[in-house]
Structure formats: C-alpha cells, structure tokens
Amino acid sequence: LSKSDPEQKWMADGRPYSVTFDDIQVELSITDDSGKIDINAADSAGLKNLFVGAGVEEPQAEELADAIVDWRDPDDLSSLHGAERDDYRAVDLPYGPRNAPFETLSEIQQVLGMNYELYSKIEPAITMYSGRSTPSAAYAPIEALMAIPGMTLEQAQQLIAQRQALAPGQLGQGNAGLTMPDGSPLMADGGGLTYSVKSRASLPNGASTVLDATVRMGGMNSAGRPFVVLRWRDGENS
Known part of the structure; x- marks a missing residue:
C-alpha cells in the first residue's frame, strides 16, 4: 500500500x-x-439506501436512517421518522441516543430498530473513519455499492x-x-x-x-x- x-x-x-x-x-x-459508508457522516438518504440495499423495506429503512441521525446529532429533536429518548423509553429500553458521534461500529446495534442480523449484513459496508458523506464507488464493497441510487x-x-x-x-x-x-x-x-x-x-x-x-x-x-x-x-x- x-x-x-x-x-x-x-x-x-x-x-x-x-x-x-x-x-x-x-x-x-x-x-x-x-x-x-461513514455512519457519522452519511446523510439520512444515503443511510436509507444502505438499508434498502440490504433488503429492508423502504418505510423501515427510513426509520432506521433517521434514528441513526438522531443518535449522533447533538439535540433532542426527533427527525421525521427518527427516535429520541422518549421513543426508547416507550419500548422499555434503559437508554436513549448518545447525541454524539458513534464511537464504535457495533454501537449502531443500540439504535432503535436495529438488530444483530441486520448489523451483520451492513457491517462490511460501514466505517467511522472516512469522513465522507458518500462512498467512493472505486473502492466500495458490494454492500456499499447497493446503496448507490439506481x-x-x-x-x-x-x-x-x-x-x-x-x-x-x-x-x-x-x-x-x-x-x-x-x-x-x-x-x-x-x-x-x-x-x-x-x-x-x-x-x-x-x-x-x-x-x-x-x-x-x-x-x-x-x-x-x-x-x-x-x-x-x-x-x-x-
């Protein structure tokens, strides 16, 4: 290299x-x-495409994408399809969003609506280290390519x-x-x-x-x- x-x-x-x-x-x-796909930099649309590419239905993909944005943003205002602390409490989860960037990739499993099976599907396509809002198709694995529109x-x-x-x-x-x-x-x-x-x-x-x-x-x-x-x-x- x-x-x-x-x-x-x-x-x-x-x-x-x-x-x-x-x-x-x-x-x-x-x-x-x-x-x-940088989970600390990608926007909601890019994250939604990631989940749709992994086989998630579009309504659920929108919820997951907005919940990820709500997890990492500094405020307590819920995105259109997102989740803040009250939404986590409503399903008896003892925590809420970090309201700060993800510190590990596996932390994304704590986001409302995520599970280990889905995390395993998207894990090869995600990072915290590029700082890019969109992935470079020249190097993207298939899971990240599937997030590209069309x-x-x-x-x-x-x-x-x-x-x-x-x-x-x-x-x-x-x-x-x-x-x-x-x-x-x-x-x-x-x-x-x-x-x-x-x-x-x-x-x-x-x-x-x-x-x-x-x-x-x-x-x-x-x-x-x-x-x-x-x-x-x-x-x-x-």
Missing part, C-alpha cells in the same frame, strides 16, 4: 491476494474505507468484476471504461488513508485463523509509525 509505483501497489478495492510466509498460506483482501445487484456484481480485472493504476487513468448507473464514468479519487484488511492464514495441517483489522497509514497521531491499528478482530480458528 505504501509503494509509490501504481503498478506495484496493491489495490484496495477488495480484490483477493495470496502470499506465503514459511509454509503459511495467507489469503487477504484490502478495502479502502473511503469506499464505505444500482442493482447484477450491476454491482458486474462492476466489481470489471473493477478487479483492471491492472493496478489503470482505474485512475480515466480510460477504464467503467460507468455508474447514471452513465457517468467511474473514477478513482485518490482514496483515503484508512484500510480494512481481511486475512486468513492456513497451516499445512489444515488449521487456519481469520483476522479482520482496520489500519490508518501514517498521518496524524501515528507517532512516526507506518500505520496505526484502529480496529482488530480475530476468530474462526480451526
């Missing part, structure tokens, strides 16, 4: 890579978080396949030939400094473990280190 030569730099668009270290086979993918599942799958078939550096040259549902060209905008890395390490005896990490490359608060770990999860040991 730190290489300046685009021909050698790994693409952070979710495409798979495979490397071997001392007989340990590592399969990994990297996603630039600028391709995800995007169908077939179009999203086709776009990812075409995107990952491009050589490193080609996407930003303007001649990739990929288009959005509205006909506009898909262009890489430079991306961000935060990446989600998913990896599986497998031993010759068949044992394996999975690691899911979010890292920020250099930048502020890195204290001279090449990257800072923002989120770390491991599991699926076998």
